[in-house]
Amino acid sequence: MIEVQGVSHQIGKMPILSDITLRLPMGKLTALIGPNGAGKSTLLSLTGRLMPLQAGQIRVDGSDIGTTDTRALAKQMAILSQSNPLGSRLRVRELVSFGRWPHHQGRPGPRDAAEVEQALHDMDLTPLADRFLDALSGGQRQRAFIAMTLAQGAEWLLLDEPLAALDMAHARGVMARLAGLRDAGRSIVVVLHDINHAAVWADHIVAMKAGRIAAEGPPSQVCTAEVLGTIYDMELRVMQVEGKPLVLHHL
Numbered sequence: 001m002i003e004v005q006g007v008s009h010q011i012g013k014m015p016i017l018s019d020i021t022l023r024l025p026m027g028k029l030t031a032l033i034g035p036n037g038a039g040k041s042t043l044l045s046l047t048g049r050l051m052p053l054q055a056g057q058i059r060v061d062g063s064d065i066g067t068t069d070t071r072a073l074a075k076q077m078a079i080l081s082q083s084n085p086l087g088s089r090l091r092v093r094e095l096v097s098f099g100r101w102p103h104h105q106g107r108p109g110p111r112d113a114a115e116v117e118q119a120l121h122d123m124d125l126t127p128l129a130d131r132f133l134d135a136l137s138g139g140q141r142q143r144a145f146i147a148m149t150l151a152q153g154a155e156w157l158l159l160d161e162p163l164a165a166l167d168m169a170h171a172r173g174v175m176a177r178l179a180g181l182r183d184a185g186r187s188i189v190v191v192l193h194d195i196n197h198a199a200v201w202a203d204h205i206v207a208m209k210a211g212r213i214a215a216e217g218p219p220s221q222v223c224t225a226e227v228l229g230t231i232y233d234m235e236l237r238v239m240q241v242e243g244k245p246l247v248l249h250h251l
């Protein structure tokens, strides 16, 4: 379980997160939703120790992330952030291989190679594995970074908007792969803007607004016209299709 306890964050004098206390369940797929600027990326970055905590505590499966050894943390948690600054003169397979670094420290073995090929396959990148990153489309590049995150083989996967730039078939493929990893016992936290992906694939939804938790629970509780309408300040309708909420917002 990830336990976020009393986490606040500010940039200059501007509050970004205000006293967040939250439990993210182990072995489940949790969707983090909410409007632009709500604080989702900030919370994910603090949890993945990409930024130092200013106030509060975050524990992952009992270990305080403030004191966990870096290599141990990399095996425990893989994080895909929104900005990926790695150089574009890398080939796709080389990028994905970086995900294995915490396991082999520069001396990859057959297991590492197999995990890289599996991640390439899962992200539909095998035919593009020898291409340079700067010779890929935006969506293909995004899939390469997701593949690197998958190859890390961590217990926890934290992904910030992995579906950004993906076509609907590849977006579905990524969600199905994440659900498969969840079924195999891994724990997933994914920032999503497409509410219907959250409604269909997530076990648990955490909705943020203005640096606070606005709603939390299973899709059936969070994906209602009332709750989502308040969070996003808009009118929408929710239908039930095959027992799952379907949010209509083009009205």
Ligand SMILES: Nc1ncnc2c1ncn2[C@@H]1O[C@H](COP(=O)(O)OP(=O)(O)OP(=O)(O)O)[C@@H](O)[C@H]1O
Pocket: 011, 016, 034, 035, 036, 037, 038, 039, 040, 041, 042, 043
């Ligand atoms: N470097 C920065 N300087 C000032 N404000 C910042 C900085 N980085 C983020 N913020 C502000 O922090 C708030 C939360 O940003 P964050 O990226 O966590 O939101 P988000 O919910 O992930 O948004 P989005 O859906 O747009 O990705 C926003 O109001 C943003 O403008």
